[in-house]
Amino acid sequence: MADGDDRQATFGSDGSLETDTTPDATGENDFGEEKEANETDGGYSRYVVSSLLQKAVRRSDEEVAAWAAWELARSGYAWNLWDRLNLYVVEDLRAGSDVALAIERYEELATERWEPAEWKGRICAIHAALAAARARSTREASNADAYFSAVAEVRAEARERGEEPAHDFPVGDLEPEGEFDAVFDGHTGEGARRDRGTHFFKTHGGRVGPEGEDDQSARWLRLAMLLDDETDYSADDLDRAVEPVDPENPWGDGAPDDEGSDDESDPLSEHESDPLSERDTAGGNGSDDGDADVPGSERHGSLSDFSE
Incomplete structure (x- = not known):
């Protein structure tokens, strides 16, 4: 497989999408036509299928998630599939879930032991997508990041004005003798x-x-x-x-x-x-x-x- 830098899409000066399609993703689609850049075997845009995968997982739509994973894997975009599933782990999965380890193991099997586009690799892709779709999804980490980032700006702006911030971090000034x-x-x-x-x-x-x-x-x-x-x-x-x-x-x-206290609540x-x-x-x-x-x-x- 190509290195990650070779997989990144860029935009030309005219706004058109420019990308180097990996060799595994070339060939003909299901209709016997030469695949265009970033086209899956089913004739879909791999960007759309990749986005569909994560959102299907997020919504616990098992069938759609399984199909999207299968489509990306068989079409030579297994790297895109595993990137998305790992992004799900940090972006949409409840912290502490064992599913993160399961997805890592399925990726290891599909990409290091077997060929990702072959039968065993595709089965691993489906397993991983189903495991993710069945896990409890939450945007807690992303929401926390957005909230803390917004508060950081509010605090900085308040300090510049010499005022107390309208919103502060949950630890306040974090000084000795305080709450923490x-x-x-x-x-x-x-x-x-x-x-x-x-x-x-x-x-x-x-x-x-x-x-x-x-x-x-x-x-x-x-x-x-x-x-x-x-x-x-x-x-x-x-x-x-x-x-x-x-x-x-x-x-x-x-x-x-x-x-000397006899408080029974002790x-x-x-x-x-x-x-x-x-x-x-x-x-x-x-x-x-x-x-x-x-x-x-x-x-x-x-x-x-x-x-x-």
Whole structure:
């Protein structure tokens, strides 16, 4: 197949379309006529069929999508077909869909293992088109790109006028102590200047959600924090580290209720029997001093409870 640069259409000074037709796309059409530039075997413009393919996929019209893929593949325009399907992956497919990997695999089979215009190559083309048409289509990425780009212009124009923008990015000014304070940990210059090291990361930057850590992961995290010889963690720190992020306020601090609170809405209250949650009394002194809960204290005897 020709390189991608050889496949690009250009326009002459008179507005006419100029393109180099790849060798695979030459020959006769279904009617025994010599194909014109960019003509498919069925007598259609490959530009129109290519556009039809993506829009059929977008509309979940399986039959039309399958035909368009087949027509491009058999006519020597397999490169155009796979370019379109990969464009669909980034332009119209819901993020995270496994269909993206399926299309990549079908393309690999059709173009590297078999000949794209032959039977196996055409079957791969149809499979890929059907997989795409059956996937959930969305313009979310394209819409987000258009929206963010428009806001960027609004912000720039507002700054030039010395005014606050009528529309802003979802992160605002992105400054420390603001809504997104958790991002300013030791991985950023500002966080390093504020001496926000491992302690801050474990209790703020490393939190996940809204599902939170599963029981095993939470157990490992608590143990790792308790066994850390360089960083001290209080009981509240351990609770905060494993607390699920609030889906309605994912950037909230997530600090547990004040000590002594019996608020039944505390998502960690169900773990009160966890030895790591009760390590305040594990040493037998009944102390409620969270700062004394550090590796090396006599309370580490409770860690044996986790050996099973």
